[in-house]
Every structure is written in C-alpha cells, then in structure tokens.
Amino acid sequence: MGFILEGLDAEAYDRSYSDRQLIGRIISYFRPHLSLMLSVAGLIVLNSVMDTAFPVLISQSIDTMVTDKVMQTAIWLVVFILLAAVFSWTCNLFRQWFTARAVGNVVLQLRKDAFSSVMSRDMSFFDEFTSGKIVSRVTSDTDSFATVVTLTLNLLSQILLFLLVATILFFRNWQLALLACIILPAIIVVALGFRYIARRATRNAQRSLARVNANVQEVISGITVAKNFRQEQNMYDEFKQVNKQSYQVNVRSGFLYNGVFPVLVLIANLGTTIVVYFGGQNVLNQTLSAGDWFLFVQGIMLLWMPVTSIASFWSQFQLGLAASERVFALLDAEPRVHQIDGQPVAQLRGKIEFQRLLFSYDDRQTVLPNFSLTIQPGETVAFVGHTGAGKSSIAKLVARFYEFQGGQLLIDGHDIRSFDLHDYHRRLGIVPQIPFLFSGTVADNIRYAHPDATYEQVEEVAKRIGGGDWLEALPDGLQTEVGETGKALSMGQRQLVALARVLLQDPAIIILDEATASVDPLTEAQIQEGLDVILQDRTAIVIAHRLSTIKHADRIIVLNRGHMVEEGNHEALMQRGGHYSQLYNTYFRHQSPDYKPGEGFVPVLLPVEEEEEQEQATLH
Numbered sequence: 054m055g056f057i058l059e060g061l062d063a064e065a066y067d068r069s070y071s072d073r074q075l076i077g078r079i080i081s082y083f084r085p086h087l088s089l090m091l092s093v094a095g096l097i098v099l100n101s102v103m104d105t106a107f108p109v110l111i112s113q114s115i116d117t118m119v120t121d122k123v124m125q126t127a128i129w130l131v132v133f134i135l136l137a138a139v140f141s142w143t144c145n146l147f148r149q150w151f152t153a154r155a156v157g158n159v160v161l162q163l164r165k166d167a168f169s170s171v172m173s174r175d176m177s178f179f180d181e182f183t184s185g186k187i188v189s190r191v192t193s194d195t196d197s198f199a200t201v202v203t204l205t206l207n208l209l210s211q212i213l214l215f216l217l218v219a220t221i222l223f224f225r226n227w228q229l230a231l232l233a234c235i236i237l238p239a240i241i242v243v244a245l246g247f248r249y250i251a252r253r254a255t256r257n258a259q260r261s262l263a264r265v266n267a268n269v270q271e272v273i274s275g276i277t278v279a280k281n282f283r284q285e286q287n288m289y290d291e292f293k294q295v296n297k298q299s300y301q302v303n304v305r306s307g308f309l310y311n312g313v314f315p316v317l318v319l320i321a322n323l324g325t326t327i328v329v330y331f332g333g334q335n336v337l338n339q340t341l342s343a344g345d346w347f348l349f350v351q352g353i354m355l356l357w358m359p360v361t362s363i364a365s366f367w368s369q370f371q372l373g374l375a376a377s378e379r380v381f382a383l384l385d386a387e388p389r390v391h392q393i394d395g396q397p398v399a400q401l402r403g404k405i406e407f408q409r410l411l412f413s414y415d416d417r418q419t420v421l422p423n424f425s426l427t428i429q430p431g432e433t434v435a436f437v438g439h440t441g442a443g444k445s446s447i448a449k450l451v452a453r454f455y456e457f458q459g460g461q462l463l464i465d466g467h468d469i470r471s472f473d474l475h476d477y478h479r480r481l482g483i484v485p486q487i488p489f490l491f492s493g494t495v496a497d498n499i500r501y502a503h504p505d506a507t508y509e510q511v512e513e514v515a516k517r518i519g520g521g522d523w524l525e526a527l528p529d530g531l532q533t534e535v536g537e538t539g540k541a542l543s544m545g546q547r548q549l550v551a552l553a554r555v556l557l558q559d560p561a562i563i564i565l566d567e568a569t570a571s572v573d574p575l576t577e578a579q580i581q582e583g584l585d586v587i588l589q590d591r592t593a594i595v596i597a598h599r600l601s602t603i604k605h606a607d608r609i610i611v612l613n614r615g616h617m618v619e620e621g622n623h624e625a626l627m628q629r630g631g632h633y634s635q636l637y638n639t640y641f642r643h644q645s646p647d648y649k650p651g652e653g654f655v656p657v658l659l660p661v662e663e664e665e666e667q668e669q670a671t672l673h
C-alpha cells in the first residue's frame with residue numbers, strides 16, 4: 054500500500070502545529086472582527102434557545118391534551134411555536150450573514166499574508182518548490198481554512214444546543230437522563246480515536262491534490278517542449294499516475310470517514326432505544342407524563358446530533374485544519390538568506406569583492422569552494438566557462454538570491470549581508486537570459502522599473518536602445534500588447550524591451566545573463582548598441598554567450614568548476630592558448646565574422662594534467 058503515498062511527503066518547510074497552536078493562530082485572525090464575532094455568538098445562543106423551545110412546547114401541548122383547557126392552551130402554544138420558528142429563522146439568517154462576512158474578511162487577510170509571504174521568499178525557495186504546490190497553498194488551502202471556521206461555528210451552536218437540552222432533560226427526570234448518557238463515553242471514544250487517523254488521511258488528500266496541480270501546471274508551462282519532442286503520451290502517462298494516486302488517497306479517506314459515521318449513528322440509536330423502552334415503562338407506571346416522554350425521545354436526538362455531526366463533518370474540519378497548518382507553514386517558512394543589518398543603500402559606486410567565498414546549493418556539491426575576485430566600479434566583467442562552471446551562481450550571489458556559507462561578499466566595501474535588501478535590489482539591474490514580460494503594453498513593461506515614469510521618459514529610453522529602430526517593427530510601437538509572458542513579441546524584441554527596462558531603472562550594478570538564442574543580424578546589432586549604452590559607467594557582471602560582448606568586456610574571467618582559471622582580455626587570453634582558447638574553439642569561434650567552417654582553430658596549449666585528462670576521455 055506504500056506506493057499510494059509515494060511523493061506525498063511534506064515539503065521541507067512544512068511543520069506540525071498542535072491543535073492548540075492552530076486554534077490560537079486562527080483566533081488571532083478573528084480578533085480584528087471581534088464585534089462581528091460577538092454578534093454571531095449572540096445569534097448562536099438565541100438560535101439554540103429557539104431550537105430547544107420546539108420540543109419543550111410540543112411536550113407541553115401533549116400534556117395539556119389530558120386537561121380540560123385543551124383549546125385555550127393549544128392556541129397559545131401554536132402561536133408560540135409559530136413565533137419561535139420565525140425568530141429562529143431570522144436569527145439563523147443573520148448568523149449566516151455575519152459569519153460569511155467575518156470568514157470572508159479573514160480569508161482575504163490570510164490570502165494577502167500568504168501571497169506576501171511567497172513574494173518575500175528568497176529565490177532558493179522557488180528553485181526548491183514547484184509553483185503548482187505554492188499556488189495551491191495560496192488559493193485552495195486558504196479556502197479550506199474558511200470551511201473549518203464555518204464548521205467550528207456550527208459546532209459551537211450544536212454544543213450549546215447539547216448543553217441546553219441536557220439541562221432540561223436532567224430537570225425533568227434525572228434518572229432517565231442519566232440512563233440516556235450511558236452511551237456518551239462510547240461515542241466520545243470513537244470520535245476521538247477517529248480524529249488522529251482523519252487528520253493524516255486529509256493531509257495526504259491535500260498533498261495529492263497539490264501534486265496533481267503541480268503536474269498540470271508543469272505540463273502547461275512546458276507544452277511547447279513536450280509537443281516538440283512528441284512527449285504528449287509520456288506526459289499523459291505521468292499525469293494518469295499522479296491522478297490515480299489522488300483518486301486512491303481520496304477513496305481511502307472516504308472509506309475511513311464513511312465507515313466511522315454509521316458506527317456513531319448506531320451507538321446513538323442504542324441510546325434512543327434505551328430511552329424509548331425505559332421512558333415508555335415510566336409512562337405506563339405513571340411516573341413520567343406522555344409529554345415528558347416525547348420530550349426525551351426528541352431531546353435525545355438533539356443531544357447526540359452535535360456528537361455525530363462532529364464525526365460527519367470531521368473530514369471537512371480536518372481538511373480545513375490541515376489546510377490552515379499548510380498555510381501557516383508557508384507563512385512561517387524560515388528565510389535562507391539572512392541579513393545581519395538593514396542599512397539603507399542610497400547610492401552605490403559598484404565595487405564588488407568576493408573574498409574566499411564558499412557556496413553550495415545543497416550538501417551534494419560545492420559550487421564555489423574558495424572564490425576570490427575584485428570588480429572595480431564601472432568595470433564590465435564577462436564570465437565564461439563550460440556549462441555548470443558556476444557563472445550563474447556568482448551572479449545569483451551578487452543578486453543576494455542565495456546565502457553563501459563562508460567568506461565575504463563586499464559591495465563598495467560593505468558586507469552584502471548588512472544591506473536593506475529592498476534598497477539594494479533597487480540599485481541592481483538584472484537582465485535574465487529569457488526576458489519575462491508581464492501582460493500589458495511594451496511601455497508598461499519598460500515602466501515596470503519606475504511605475505511613475507512619464508510616457509516621454511519611457512519613449513526616451515526606448516529610443517536610446519538601438520536608436521529606437523526596433524519600435525518601428527512593432528505594430529503599435531510602444532503601445533503594442535506583448536501578450537502573456539511576452540509571447541506576442543519575438544525573442545529579440547523581448548530582449549530589447551528588457552534592456553530598455555533596465556536603462557529606465559538606472560542601476561549601479563548590472564547582472565546580464567546573455568541570451569543563447571540567436572537573433573537576426575539586425576536585432577543582434579540593435580542589442581549590441583543597447584548593451585553599449587546600458588553597460589557604460591556601470592559595473593556589469595555578464596554571463597557571456599556572445600563573442601561581441603566578450604570582446605567588448607574590460608576583463609574576461611574564465612571559470613572551471615567554481616575556480617577562476619584565467620583572467621584577462623580577449624587578445625591576451627587568446628595568445629595564452631589556454632582554457633579560454635579552448636572555449637573559443639568550442640563555443641565562440643563560429644560567431645566571428647571571419648569564421649569559415651572546418652578551419653581557423655586557435656592552437657590550444659593545455660596544461661599537462663588537462664591534456665592527460667583529455668587523452669583519457671578520447672580513449673574512452
């Protein structure tokens with residue numbers, strides 16, 4: 054059976070809260086709506102009193118039937134019953150209305166908190182956890198939280214009803230009432246025992262649903278690649294498996310819940326049988342009136358209703374409790390990036406110093422074992438190296454997306470950990486490899502860095518990129534709609550928008566992860582012109598993929614497995630005939646205007662041990 058639960062483990066940031074902690078936390082969300090909640094409580098009391106009045110009034114009517122004032126009392130009783138019904142309905146209406154408002158407000162707040170908590174997480178969080186699962190915490194889990202609160206309020210009203218009915222029954226005939234309570238321990242034991250199993254089952258059901266969500270989201274995001282590689286069937290098979298797991302988990306928990314409910318009803322019915330039998334005997338012995346007997350038969354139903362209904366909505370209750378646990382775990386997730394201070398960052402010159410930096414994403418591999426480098430203000434440094442050498446990791450550390458484990462990273466001589474991160478990020482421009490555009494116009498996307506920038510300012514920066522020629526190719530110029538994630542623009546146009554966006558931001562340090570996708574020569578020239586403008590007088594870390602950018606860089610850093618193996622400019626490194634020349638032959642040579650296939654390899658003078666390594670590789 055273990056395979057059913059495969060992949061349903063908790064996320065690393067998940068944690069367990071005791072019921073008391075959870076309830077305390079939920080109550081804290083209701084504190085701002087105290088007056089509304091007090092009104093709900095008052096209405097619950099009135100509602101319960103009215104519900105109790107029904108059997109009491111009817112039992113009175115039965116008893117008056119044996120007296121000579123039948124008509125007179127009956128009329129009054131009918132009027133009372135009618136009024137009680139109307140009053141109970143009105144109380145219920147207002148109670149539901151107020152509850153919906155209070156719960157709605159709380160869910161609103163909880164969703165805001167969950168969303169802002171997701172926004173404040175560092176990048177490692179998004180690398181580690183799938184977006185589908187995060188989405189389901191912010192949306193469906195907060196909804197389930199609402200359910201738990203509504204159910205709790207219903208439960209409170211039923212418990213109140215229980216207390217009222219029990220008090221009346223004990224006053225009428227305490228021996229019979231005591232007899233009816235014989236089954237109480239049995240019901241409580243079953244209901245409590247069930248509680249623990251239910252919580253686990255429900256948590257698994259939610260996790261399996263989140264897994265289905267994550268799977269669907271991944272498939273939709275990667276649909277182009279899937280179709281390109283004809284992977285539709287594989288993706289369908291994978292979905293089928295995840296979906297089947299969700300089905301099995303749900304069937305299991307359904308079986309569990311539905312199996313317990315009949316047991317509780319059976320025990321409750323036993324209680325009713327006892328009351329009917331012994332109560333009937335008392336009526337025959339004339340120690341109990343017929344009205345009171347009726348009151349007991351009716352009352353016993355009301356008495357067990359809360360207990361059995363706790364069990365029947367336990368599944369939803371558990372669902373909500375587990376959901377709130379998941380939302381609170383998201384809210385309480387510990388940040389991985391720790392700032393030791395919150396110094397404001399008004400201006401930056403842009404000096405970056407890596408001092409014996411040690412960094413790894415996880416325990417499996419050290420990405421930067423001991424990295425040292427100083428980048429001067431205004432310098433453009435191109436990082437090159439084989440895939441996995443650590444280029445992006447260096448950029449991510451400067452962006453403070455990840456925490457390093459040892460050494461120092463200084464910006465303008467200050468520890469990067471001492472900055473107010475919000476401020477620091479404002480001075481930092483990032484151009485990712487695949488630029489992400491939000492739906493809206495080109496102008497909206499450029500303005501993203503400065504929402505209050507005027508149209509003229511946006512136009513001015515757009516024209517500084519590639520002389521603004523690229524705008525003419527857009528159907529509505531700056532007002533062109535970019536579509537979802539910028540799909541309506543070509544990759545080159547998206548890059549130009551991203552460059553204009555950074556130019557408007559005017560940061561002191563730029564991290565540029567150059568696109569690998571090739572664009573037409575005209576766009577290439579426009580991008581190059583744009584880069585020249587952007588990189589001027591700013592410190593730039595460029596993860597370079599284009600020969601022209603590398604040649605324009607002030608310094609090239611050659612990385613190999615997290616170590617700096619060479620540094621210098623293009624000409625000097627080429628003359629050296631080392632690692633860089635080798636990379637040039639592999640990646641960049643074909644981008645040269647003098648490139649002719651099959652010729653023009655640069656001679657590479659590899660160090661002895663690397664040469665041996667290569668020979669070994671060739672032999673294998």
Ligand SMILES: Nc1ncnc2c1ncn2[C@@H]1O[C@H](COP(=O)(O)OP(=O)(O)OP(=O)(O)O)[C@@H](O)[C@H]1O
Binds near residue numbers: 415441444
């Ligand atoms: N989020 C991550 N979690 C765990 N390991 C990672 C993560 N990102 C990168 N790595 C690992 O860290 C090492 C360095 O990766 P990095 O992305 O810095 O290389 P790179 O030089 O930028 O490569 P590329 O040119 O392919 O982007 C690689 O071995 C990679 O597998």
